[in-house]
Amino acid sequence: MSDTPNNNEQVRFADFGLAPEILRALTDQGYVHPTPIQAQAIPIVLQGRDVMGAAQTGTGKTAGFSLPIIQLLLAHASTSMSPARHPVRALILTPTRELAVQVADNVKAYAAHTALRSTVVFGGMDMKPQTETLRRGVEVVIATPGRLLDHVEQKNISLAQVQMLVMDEADRMLDMGFLPDLQRIINLLPKKRQNLMFSATFSPEIKKLAGSFLTDPVTIEVARSNATADKVTQVVYKVPEEQKRDVVEFLIRSRELKQVIIFSNTKIGASRLSRSLEQAGIKASAIHGDKTQQERMAALDAFKKGEIEVLVATDVAARGLDISDLPCVINYDLPYNAEDYVHRIGRTGRAGASGDAISVFSDKDERLLADIEKLIKQTVTRAELAGFAPSSRGFGRERPARRSGESEARPERSPRPSSPPPRREKVDPWFLKPYEPSVAPRKEAVNTVATGGASKPKPKVAALLGGLPKQ
DNA sequence: AAAAAAC
Structure with a gap:
């Protein structure tokens, strides 16, 4: 309105x-x-x-x-x-x-x-x-x-x-x-x-x-086109999974984001990120279905009042919520459902204002990004973030064969990251280095298997709808 | 695979 x-x-x-x-x-x-x-x-x-x-x-x-x-x-x-x-x-x-x-x-x-x-x-x-x-x-x-x-x-x-x-x-x-x-x-x-x-x-x-x-x-x-394309600037950063938290913290600080909603795919992830940001001195609260209703309302209220800078949310907040003048939305995880991406980034760029939608994702989520780009019929700008290593497997084509010892690179994560915080000195906060991804290698066999199992229509809904009376 | 919603 x-x-x-x-x-x-x-x-x-x-x-x-x-x-x-x-x-x-x-x-x-x-x-x-x-x-x-x-x-x-x-x-x-x-x-x-x-x-x-x-x-x-x-x-x-x-x-x-x-x-x-x-x-x-x-x-x-x-x-x-x-x-x-x-x-x-x-x-x-x-x-x-x-x-x-x-x-x-x-x-x-x-x-x-x-x-x-x-x-x-x-x-x-x-x-x-x-x-x-x-x-x-x-x-x-x-x-x-x-x-x-x-x-x-x-x-x-x-x-x-x-x-x-x-x-x-x-x-x-x-x-x-x-x-x-x-x-x-x-x-x-x-x-x-x-x-x-x-x-x-x-x-x-x-x-x-x-x-x-x-x-x-x-x-x-x-x-729907004006809901995404026109006013919302979209960018994705591909980073190692274990660096996502630091990257998000860096983005908040370097861009001096005072009001940002960060979407997580899981309730636990939302709580953890919120806690981690708080420990880093950023005022944050989480909102998701495992919080009491009082906590949910308090978090939303505090965010609307500007008492907290960051609202870390599951998709409970992806639709409908109208928070005026929200300049930026961050996807801490790419949504499993491409449709939800549109809803999430629709929280910014409201009412004629411009907005930024930033997503961080890791190697394993390439497929999700592809689904999103297919749905919105546009390529999202991919960028590197100065101070952060690109994906451990490298960007683009030079993808080495899967390393057998990969799992050792992912030790049990301690509450605080053992690695020092990312470098922040003298980095232009707006430094974006777009790159053209080489044509992503499609692993047909794998994809076929994956979709074959996942693309089953929702039988329950279909069955129930079938039973509806015709009025 | 995950999220949301009545107690």
Whole structure:
């Protein structure tokens, strides 16, 4: 959501016929012009149509559905007399807890000058405060699926009056195995309702889900290209695996990064890197699924406030999180899933600002980089970092035959690296030496074996989708 | 192979 110049420069929020209270909230936030997805989505949602939206976060998606929902709720007062004067009329589902909180914050801000009530419910936190708020009555609920069902079972909430359903990051919810929960939730809703589904990708599974849950949807698509190519400068450093930690520390110091998210593929890796950076005097916190919800929220909060410089995260933070003015994202590991690379680097370069996406990787991850480059249809600049040895096996073509004693080069890693910290003297921090990699030798036999085993479609999801009713 | 989400 932003005022960045776009093709709808002449369109203003005031043109949509939104209630004055809503426009006032937008004015409070300094928003005048809708983003492309908002310009498309708002009129369609106001018409009461179902929507299938293909949009990354950072495109203003949340306002795109929140604003017209609030408008519709205001325009059509509830006809219900009970049980509460404020029955739940709009339900917004998100895959992660942090995303739920963020969407809820937005909804609250847009509805600030209205009488509408909203709340957020998600797991990992005490049920009681959520229960009390629900029992007092709210028109809009933002939730993660599991906790919502928990509240339903405990009769803290009725979904019988829901008129509008939003499934945010629907592809992610499928990935996470939420389909059965989604099915259960939808069975609790009135048949007649408006459905909005947003997804970053248009996979066959998502299309199937849309075909099952949506009625004659209008498709809205915002090109993904501007999410990566234009504003985010991407670079990769190939370094020995055991040097990755030092390289990351060096990058933070030399570039004087004050706000950076570092992605790790594992929870343990995230915690270790965070601890190591802290020991090196860099203010860092980790956020991942093994942390308590309080710790997760505290870390995110401290990062947003600038109290910590580095947030080391698993992919729990890869999607949806909107941290304004984030100048840089570092991949401590290349993601196993190329799609996740796009989501991760999408955390920077938001709202028209430029951003840097730096990845470190080692020899064994060449394949992952190749997958990423294939997906984003561009070659990522490869660079060497002064002061750090390139890969132990060398860059490019001069790849020696596999050494038999390789494992001895990888002793059990001590808590602190035994090697002295990298040289930092007189190194131009911006020193980049791009190189053209020679054509990577493709080991066909190995690859065939690898893909043959790994490319099995997700049978569970497919099976479940197959069982969905046609609406 | 890993991550996320209800208790």
